[in-house]
Amino acid sequence: MKADRINYFKRRLHEEKEGLIKQISGLEKAGLDLALGESIGELSVYDNHPADIGDELFERSKDLALRDNAHILMEDVESSLKKIAAGTYGYCDVCNQQIPLERLEALPWANECIDCQRDEDGSTLARRPIEEQLLTPPFKRTFLDNDEDDSIGFDGEDALQAVMRYGSSDSPQDLPGTHDYEDLFSDSDEQQGIVDHTDAIRDHYDRQPNKGKL
Template identity: 35%
Template sequence: MLTKEELKYFENKLLTIKQGIIDELESNHQLSLDVYGELSSYDNHFADTATELDEQEKQMMLYESSQKLLEDVNEALERIKNGTYGICIDTGEPISIYRLDALPYAKRTMEAQKKYEEETNLKRDQEERYIELDADNDMRIDKELQQKHGNSSH
């Protein structure tokens, strides 16, 4: 278990990270409004429009990543309040102080995090395989229909 001093240390560290994320989100939001405004292709060359769209997609990815990090930090602060900070959410084992110092919003031990990531990647791979199989099935059905009924070029 962590001491009161250690909990206070991590709480301060998390609050500093949280404020940094909030500042960054506000700054990026204002920047995207100032620089990009509305995406309009009226006077733009298509390459300029594509560049603007690419930049907006990057900004959206950064925003989503920051939002996820903010959620993790808020969850860690909540765990400090309810007395479960520093305890792995999957195994109930203590998270090493070194891991918490490096990643104060960590909610799993290193071993549990590796297992979680492996399971998540396996699930993602299975979903992708299912989508590929479904696409192959759709192509097979399309080929069968073309063989049976021809296509519009015949």
């Protein structure tokens, strides 16, 4: 690549770097460098009141994503500047072929040619934490309904239902078919301790005051 083209892309990379620095600084000055409670001035951000700060939580998540994306771009820009200093700018990191000028015009910080980039994107469409293979779906570690032994014991799902009997942040509108705050959990109509209503007949008669008398 000719020297004038190198200087052109170097100048664009420095401009992009300055813009990213300003973006990150602006996001942090807007309150992103503070804890959520401090940035919004709320006295209480308990888990059972998520709707009270729904808008603030959305904006916070959006700003975090923008800052993370800016940091990722910053790494690519700095990597390209190092390549210019080393004399290797404009070559694909994978196949070592020269990256077309049209691609560099669009993305001066591109480290791969379009073909290698497509191959990488196709193989990493779902970048999720590896632990999710064991944790998904929720309570998989203790969800025993579908295990090999067909377990019917008290598992993680039952534990969640047990604590939800004492209340949650849900309201009747969140669970279709419920009309009472005492029924805001799964299987609220389940008869605990019995399999069928006939199983409770003996307990009913055992509690009678004249039991055992003829």
